[in-house]
Every structure is written in structure tokens, then in C-alpha cells.
Amino acid sequence: MPVSPEPMTSEPRPRALIVMGVSGSGKSTVGEALAQRLGWRYEDADAYHPKANVAKMSAGQPLTDDDRWPWLKAIAAEIDRVIAGGGHIVFGCSALKGAYRDVLVHGRDDIRIVFLDGSRELIGGRMAARKNHFMPAGLLDSQFATLERPGPDERPIIASIDAPVATIVDDIVGQLPTSTSD
Ligand SMILES: Nc1ncnc2c1ncn2[C@@H]1O[C@H](COP(=O)(O)OP(=O)(O)OP(=O)(O)O)[C@@H](O)[C@H]1O
Ligand SMILES: O=C(O)[C@H](O)[C@@H](O)[C@H](O)[C@H](O)CO
Numbered sequence: 001m002p003v004s005p006e007p008m009t010s011e012p013r014p015r016a017l018i019v020m021g022v023s024g025s026g027k028s029t030v031g032e033a034l035a036q037r038l039g040w041r042y043e044d045a046d047a048y049h050p051k052a053n054v055a056k057m058s059a060g061q062p063l064t065d066d067d068r069w070p071w072l073k074a075i076a077a078e079i080d081r082v083i084a085g086g087g088h089i090v091f092g093c094s095a096l097k098g099a100y101r102d103v104l105v106h107g108r109d110d111i112r113i114v115f116l117d118g119s120r121e122l123i124g125g126r127m128a129a130r131k132n133h134f135m136p137a138g139l140l141d142s143q144f145a146t147l148e149r150p151g152p153d154e155r156p157i158i159a160s161i162d163a164p165v166a167t168i169v170d171d172i173v174g175q176l177p178t179s180t181s182d
Contacts, residue, residue, distance in 0.1 A: 011109065011155075011177035012109055012110050012177070013110070013176075013177060013178075014088075014110055014111065014112040014176060014177070015082075015083045015087075015088050015089075015110040015111065016079045016082065016083060016088065016089045016090075016091065016110065016111040016112070017034065017040075017089075017090045017091070017111075017112055017113075017114050017157075017172075018079075018091050018093055018095055018101070018104055018105070018111065018112070018113050018114065019031040019034065019090060019091065019092045019093070019114045019116060020093055020094060020095035020096070020101070020113060020114065020115055020116065020150075021094065021115060021116035021117070021118070021147075021161075022094065022096065022123060022140065022143035022144055022147055023094065023123075023127065023135045023139060023140060023143050024123045024124075024126050024127035024130065024135070024137075024140065025116040025117075025118055025123055025161055026116050026118075026126075026161050026165070026168070027044070027045075027092035027093070027094070027116060028044055028046075028092050029165055030092075030116060030159075030161070030165055030168050030169065030172075031044070031090050031091070031092035032090075032092075033165050033166070033168075033169050034090050034114075034169050034172055034173070035089075035090040037169050037173060038088065038090070038173070039088075040087075040088040040089055040090050041082070041087060041088065041089045041090070042089075042090045042091075042092070043078065043089060043090070043091050043092070044091075044092045044093075045071070045075055045091060045092060045093030045094065045095075046092075048071055048074050048075050048078070049071055050070070050071065052067075053067050053068075053071060054134055057134060057135055057136075057139060058134045058135075058136070060136050060138055060139065062139055062142040062143075062146070065097075065099075068100060069103070072093075072095075072100050072103040072104060073103060075091060075093055075104060076103055076104050076106060078091075079091060079104065079111060083108075083110065083111075091104075094143070095113070096143065096146045096147045096148065097146065097147075097148045098148050098150070098151070098154070101113055101150065101154060105154075112155065112156075112157060112176075113150050113154050113155070113156045113157065114156070114157045114158075114159065114172055115149065115150050115156045115157070115158045115159070116159060116161045116168075117149075117158050117159065117160055117161060118160065118161035118162060119162075120140065120141075120144055122161065122162055123140065123161075124137060124140055127140060157172055157175040157176070159171045159172050159175075
């Protein structure tokens with residue numbers, strides 16, 4: 001009897017990882033370490049906010065959907081540009097709602113979501129200790145209120161942030177598809 005081959009995973013190797021989560025969840029810290037581990041470029045979505053968005057958050061006001069759409073579209077365009085050029089990228093981006101992630105992923109199965117999962121208490125403590133950052137800790141409640149955790153349909157890679165950075169990176173890398181079918 002012929003032996004059937006091992007089933008091939010249909011998941012392509014990711015070309016872009018969107019490291020998402022509320023303010024202070026560790027997107028920059030973990031995202032940069034992850035990019036370094038993979039040998040990929042890291043970009044921070046905070047650098048793509050128009051000045052008006054940063055001014056608003058600095059003044060303690062949460063952003064609205066309308067503040068976020070152009071910002072998300074600019075990030076999606078940059079991800080597409082990098083992939084089209086044969087590159088790989090890790091983007092640290094809050095991407096709090098499912099609709100925001102739809103703009104970023106736009107149906108591509110080589111763009112994957114990495115959710116940094118942590119409690120309000122843990123993140124609040126880290127934000128209170130953080131220096132020289134425009135985001136006031138007072139906006140954390142609004143970040144959690146806006147957060148829609150990624151559902152299974154989004155095939156998220158979920159990592160607990162209650163661990164040292166290197167352990168979080170190990171966890172994420174261990175969940176990446178190993179298929180070579182890209
Ligand atoms: N695993 C960790 N263990 C301990 N401290 C951490 C860890 N990850 C991040 N931190 C610290 O928590 C704080 C928040 O992390 P970071 O600035 O990377 O978050 P962020 O999600 O990029 O925030 P923001 O979106 O507000 O820019 C920083 O002071 C960082 O050094
Ligand atoms: O969508 C948002 O509300 C913003 O992207 C925020 O999350 C901050 O820019 C970021 O987290 C820096 O603190």
C-alpha cells in the first residue's frame with residue numbers, strides 16, 4: 001500500500017509580523033528583539049502617526065477611528081512596499097480593533113498578527129515606570145476599552161508578556177509556521 005505523504009501545511013512563511021497590543025504592552029521592546037532574532041527590519045507605527053495624533057494623545061485624549069484610518073492605511077502601504085521588494089518586516093502597531101487589523105492584513109496570509117497579551121495591572125505598572133514617552137498612563141483604560149482581542153479567524157500568534165523579553169521572543173518564534181512554501 002502506498003504511504004501517504006505527510007500533510008503539508010498550507011500556511012506560507014510570513015513576510016510581515018504585526019506586533020499588536022495596548023500602549024505599554026511591549027510592542028517596541030519585543031518587536032525590536034523579534035526583528036533582531038529573525039534578521040528582519042523593525043518599524044514602529046508610532047513614527048507614522050501624524051503630529052496631530054501625537055499631540056492629541058499627549059494631551060490625554062484618545063484617538064478616534066477617523067484619526068486612525070489614514071495612519072493605518074499608510075502602514076499597510078509600507079508593509080506592501082517592503083514585501084513587494086522581497087523584504088521582511090516586523091511592525092509594532094497597536095491595531096486595537098479587528099477592523100484596524102483588516103486594513104493592515106487586507107486578506108494576505110503572509111502578514112500575521114502577534115498579540116502581546118497582558119493584564120491591565122502588569123502593563124499599568126510598566127507604563128508608570130517608563131520615562132520620556134508621550135503616551136500618558138491615564139489613557140490605558142481607554143486602550144483596554146477599545147481593544148478587541150484577535151479571534152481565531154485572524155490566526156493570531158498570542159504571547160503572554162508576563163515573561164522576560166527573550167522568552168517572549170522564543171514563544172513567538174516557536175509559533176511561526178515552518179512551511180517553506182513562500
Ligand atoms: N517583557 C518585559 N519585561 C519587563 N519590562 C518590559 C517588558 N516588555 C516591555 N517592558 C517595559 O515596559 C515598558 C513598555 O514597553 P514598550 O515601550 O516596548 O511598549 P509599547 O507597547 O511599545 O508602548 P507604546 O505603544 O506606548 O509605545 C517599557 O519601559 C519597557 O522597557
Ligand atoms: O491606536 C492608538 O491609540 C495609538 O496607536 C496608541 O496605541 C499609541 O500610539 C501607542 O500605543 C503609543 O503609546
